[in-house]
Amino acid sequence: MPPPLQTTIAGSLPKPGWLSPPGQLWAPWLLHDERLVEGKRDAVRLALRDQEQAGIEIVTDGEQTRRHFVTTFIENLDGVDFEHKRTVRIRNRYDAEVPVVVGPVARRHPVFVDDARFLRAATTRRIKYTLPGPMTMVDTLYDAQYRSRERLARAFAEILNEEARALEAEGVDVIQFDEPAFNVYFDEVRDWGIGALERAARGLKCATAVHICYGYGIQANIDWKKTLGAEWRQYESTFPLLAASAIDQVSLECANSHVPLELIALLEGKDVLVGAIDVATTRVETPEEVAATIREALKYVPPERLYPCTNCGMVPLSREVARAKLMALGAGAELARRELPGRAKKGSWGSRRGV
Numbered sequence: 001m002p003p004p005l006q007t008t009i010a011g012s013l014p015k016p017g018w019l020s021p022p023g024q025l026w027a028p029w030l031l032h033d034e035r036l037v038e039g040k041r042d043a044v045r046l047a048l049r050d051q052e053q054a055g056i057e058i059v060t061d062g063e064q065t066r067r068h069f070v071t072t073f074i075e076n077l078d079g080v081d082f083e084h085k086r087t088v089r090i091r092n093r094y095d096a097e098v099p100v101v102v103g104p105v106a107r108r109h110p111v112f113v114d115d116a117r118f119l120r121a122a123t124t125r126r127i128k129y130t131l132p133g134p135m136t137m138v139d140t141l142y143d144a145q146y147r148s149r150e151r152l153a154r155a156f157a158e159i160l161n162e163e164a165r166a167l168e169a170e171g172v173d174v175i176q177f178d179e180p181a182f183n184v185y186f187d188e189v190r191d192w193g194i195g196a197l198e199r200a201a202r203g204l205k206c207a208t209a210v211h212i213c214y215g216y217g218i219q220a221n222i223d224w225k226k227t228l229g230a231e232w233r234q235y236e237s238t239f240p241l242l243a244a245s246a247i248d249q250v251s252l253e254c255a256n257s258h259v260p261l262e263l264i265a266l267l268e269g270k271d272v273l274v275g276a277i278d279v280a281t282t283r284v285e286t287p288e289e290v291a292a293t294i295r296e297a298l299k300y301v302p303p304e305r306l307y308p309c310t311n312c313g314m315v316p317l318s319r320e321v322a323r324a325k326l327m328a329l330g331a332g333a334e335l336a337r338r339e340l341p342g343r344a345k346k347g348s349w350g351s352r353r354g355v
């Protein structure tokens, strides 16, 4: 049994400046062809190194091989036209030029399977792989084919399941679906969102997770958060549905958030990935601040089910800040772990390098 309070991250980390210009979403690649393949792998090695040094136990590839957490996956599917884009409102928040669904969607070839194999070989730690969730995929496209968000989501769920099974076969320990759209479309979450998510995870024997957040620290999200009032209770309607679902883990935002932490109690029986690092600020948390967030969450979830994590992906931050935040996460979790009853002075993890 691993010790309690196993650390992990939501998924992404900033890329090296030689691979992709920092600080922008959908940033272009600066390398091409074989050099790009090699560069991505070098970037994964560095992302792993940073996580391992910080004492992060369940690591990701930092999403170094994709330009964007949703569109890179979709680019690899049939049925979506990336040439002739249309403008839609994403998560009711900001307009973006998006690709158009013009035919039946299909996965003709594996998307991240080679990358997952490389990741598996590059670290001895447990690995998590992230995929976009079906509802968030639908919300990032203009649909000229299905004319139904639910039908398109269910088609994507089947495709995601194919990819997830292939990732699992490469030795991935956790497959996480990113569903920020779950914080916006509450009726749809209830009516078909959870069902589509479960379809995407069907038959998987590895741990399955869903990440639901309030987004990166980009301006559109900061403006949206200002409209949410003093208490953010968006999770309140979704968590009971997730608690009754087949998904094992829920990743949520807590640090510097207006989310009342007692809402975590609605996830009884699930593993909870507690966001203890705010990704919307460049200020680096102290280990004590991280520990304080974990202590608060421990009131509502037992330590063996609590995974200290980041609020969201760290891709918009500088590498220096992201690295410091990783170190704070690892050190803060270690502080909190030492306070657990019966855990003091047991050195097997307390003496681990990097904490």
Ligand SMILES: [Zn+2]
Pocket: 010, 180, 211, 212, 213, 214, 215, 216, 311, 312, 313
């Ligand atoms: Zn997020």
